[in-house]
Amino acid sequence: MKLLNLDQVSATTDKVIVIGGVEYAIVPISVGTFIKKTKEAEEYVKAGVQDPLREVNIILDLISECIPAAPRYAIEALSLPQLQKIAEYIQRDDVDGAEDVEGNG
Secondary structure, eight states: OOOOOGGGSOOOOSOEEEETTEEEEOOOOOHHHHHHHHHHHHHHHHHTOOOHHHHHHHHHHHHHHHSTTSOHHHHHTSOHHHHHHHHHHHHOSOOTTOOOOOOOO
């Protein structure tokens, strides 16, 4: 018998983000959250109405899911360019401003 124990497969990344001097690990987005956020974004685009508040909340929710240890108020205190940079960093590795650093252990 072969067994693939997904409970032992780590759902982590080696990405970390610093907000207010505190390091927070970025975790991969779950499939369920990805589907939910993709549907929300599609509905927003289909509505054809610009709603900056809704757009920012979609981004904030996604970032909060991927950086669960970061308090929501810390994320909300960031600027819009910072939020956009975080969203980009979550999706890709080659983001301007991201640097390779040695592990602390």
